[in-house]
Amino acid sequence: xxxxxxxxxxxxxxxxxxxxxxxxxxxxxxxxxxxxxxxxxxxxxxxxxxxxxxxxxxxxxxxxxxxxxxxxxxxxxxxxxxxxxxxxxxxxxxxxxxxxxxxxxxxxxxxxxxxxxxxxxxxxxxxxxxxxxxxxxxxxxxxxxxxxxxxxxxxxxxxxxxxxxxxxxxxxxxxxxxxxxxxxxxxxxxxxxxxxxxxxxxxxxxxxxxxxxxxxxxxxxxxxxxxxxxxxxxxxxxxxxxxxxxxxxxxxxxxxxxxxxxxxxxxxxxxxxxxxxxxxxxxxxxxxxxxxxxxxxxxxxxxxxxxxxxxxxxxxxxxxxxxxxxxxxx
Numbered sequence: 001x002x003x004x005x006x007x008x009x010x011x012x013x014x015x016x017x018x019x020x021x022x023x024x025x026x027x028x029x030x031x032x033x034x035x036x037x038x039x040x041x042x043x044x045x046x047x048x049x050x051x052x053x054x055x056x057x058x059x060x061x062x063x064x065x066x067x068x069x070x071x072x073x074x075x076x077x078x079x080x081x082x083x084x085x086x087x088x089x090x091x092x093x094x095x096x097x098x099x100x101x102x103x104x105x106x107x108x109x110x111x112x113x114x115x116x117x118x119x120x121x122x123x124x125x126x127x128x129x130x131x132x133x134x135x136x137x138x139x140x141x142x143x144x145x146x147x148x149x150x151x152x153x154x155x156x157x158x159x160x161x162x163x164x165x166x167x168x169x170x171x172x173x174x175x176x177x178x179x180x181x182x183x184x185x186x187x188x189x190x191x192x193x194x195x196x197x198x199x200x201x202x203x204x205x206x207x208x209x210x211x212x213x214x215x216x217x218x219x220x221x222x223x224x225x226x227x228x229x230x231x232x233x234x235x236x237x238x239x240x241x242x243x244x245x246x247x248x249x250x251x252x253x254x255x256x257x258x259x260x261x262x263x264x265x266x267x268x269x270x271x272x273x274x275x276x277x278x279x280x281x282x283x284x285x286x287x288x289x290x291x292x293x294x295x296x297x298x299x300x301x302x303x304x305x306x307x308x309x310x311x312x313x314x315x316x317x318x319x320x321x322x323x324x325x326x327x328x329x330x
Contacts, residue, residue: 005228006228006284006285007284008284009223009226009227009228009284009285010283010284010285011284012223012284013223013227013278013279013282013283013284014282014283014284016220016223017279017280017281017282018282019211019212019216020042020280020282022211023038023042023071023072023211023212024038026071026208026209026211027064027067027068027071027208029207029208030063030067030208031060031063031064031067032060032187032191032192032194032195032198033187033188033191034060034064034184034187036182037053037061037064037182037184038064038068039277039280040180040182040297041064041065041068041154041156042276042280043180043273043276043277043280043294044154044156044179044180045072045152045154045217046217046220046221046224046276046279047179047221047224047269047272047273047275047276048152048153048221049178049179049180049269049272049273050135050154050155050156050157050177050178050179051154051155051156051157051178051179051180051181051182052120052157052158052159052170052175052178052180052181052182052301053156053157053158053159053181053182053184054158054159054160054161054181054182054183054184055158055160055161055183055184055185056160056161057160061158061184062078062116062118062158065114065116065156066078066116067208068114069113069114070207070208070210071208071209071210071211071212072113072114072210072211072212072213072214072217073210073212073213073214074112074113074114074152074214075112075113075114075150076112076113076114076115076116077109077110077112077114077115077116078115078116078118079109079115079116079117079118080118080119081117081118081119081120081121081122081123081127082122082123083122083123083124083168085123085124085127086127087126087127087129087130088108089108089127090108090109090110090127090130090131090134091108091110091130091134091140091142092105092106092107092108092110092111092140092142093105093106093108093142094106094142094143103143105142105143105145105147107142107147108140110131110134110140110149111140111147111149111150112150113150113151113152113153113154113214114154114156115131115153115154115155115156116156116157116158117131117155117156117157117158118158119158119159119160120157120158120159120170121159121160121168121169121170122168123168124168125168125171128168128170128174129174131155131157132174132177134149134155135153135155135177136177138151138153151214151218152214152217152218157178172260172304175301175302176263176265176266176301176302178301179269179272179273179298180269180273180294180297180298181297181300181301182297183300183317220279223279224272224275224276224279225275227275227278227279227283227284227285227286228284228285228286229271229274229275229285229286230285230286230330232330233274233286233287233288233291233330234271235330236288236291236327236329236330237267237270237271237274237291238267239327240270240291240295240299240323240324240327241261241262241264241266241267241270242261243323243327244258244261244262244266244299244302244303244319244320244323245258245261245262246261247323250323250326250327251326252322252323252326254319254322254323256306256308256309257305257306257308257309257312257314257319258303258304258305258306258309258319259304259305259306260303260304261302261303262299262302262303263302265302266298266299266302269298270291270294270295270298270299273294273297273298274286274290274291274294275290277290277293277294278290288329288330292324292329295320295324296317296320296321296324299316299320300316300317300320301316303316303319303320304316305319
């Protein structure tokens with residue numbers, strides 16, 4: 001691409017991404033801190049990817065997702081996953097009418113723009129699979145009919161890292177369907193002080209005004225796909241992914257700690273997420289820092305570690321951090 005073409009895209013991105021600051025400001029009326037969570041949710045929307053959130057209760061995961069839906073003028077459904085949940089409770093079912101002997105379709109809560117799948121690991125595998133199929137195909141089959149889900153369609157699933165008794169952990173192949181996995185952490189002291197001042201009262205959170213319409217999000221996805229990525233950046237992304245599979249080829253002493261490296265889906269997700277990250281910064285081109293910033297969220301659930309790594313208290317995130325710190329940056 002010529003420098004003139006890059007400048008044109010850069011100018012378009014600067015203009016089209018102006019709503020991002022408005023969105024952050026509007027969400028800031030309710031959400032204190034959690035800037036990374038807000039940005040990653042936007043990356044999911046802009047790239048048609050889904051998010052898995054992990055954090056202890058009370059960190060405003062649900063509130064953040066509900067507030068985002070309000071700021072985007074999209075429909076929102078919260079599904080509380082429980083051990084007795086059935087696939088039909090999510091996708092819908094056929095209801096028999098004895099008067100005329102016909103079946104009618106009752107659509108489930110999956111027919112919405114943004115879904116909060118709360119504590120997804122508390123439901124059996126068949127229920128998890130029903131949601132994950134909808135995530136992948138963006139359609140649902142009820143009886144003999146297939147229904148397309150509304151666009152944009154974003155699933156944000158939460159997991160509780162404590163109270164693992166009676167849970168059904170997501171299989172690795174299904175976790176790979178999530179574009180990003182975020183570890184939602186505690187707020188800082190100053191942030192928590194603000195939370196106390198703003199939220200420790202009986203009155204509910206402030207009203208949030210819509211900042212952008214759903215149709216515009218779909219248009220912006222096309223612009224994000226056009227963001228320029230140099231061949232050196234592409235090679236950098238490939239070297240990160242291949243270093244998770246064959247670390248010895250990159251002079252990394254990590255082979256004993258990695259059971260399985262990242263899949264080709266990770267390469268695709270990292271490329272798309274890096275472009276969306278650049279968009280949020282108002283740039284029409286991707287830098288190595290975009291890749292390094294988003295890589296841990298793309299890879300932490302895709303790099304599977306060995307028992308030896310666990311014995312040495314090395315996490316998959318720690319492995320990814322070592323790869324990012326030691327690989328040469330273009």
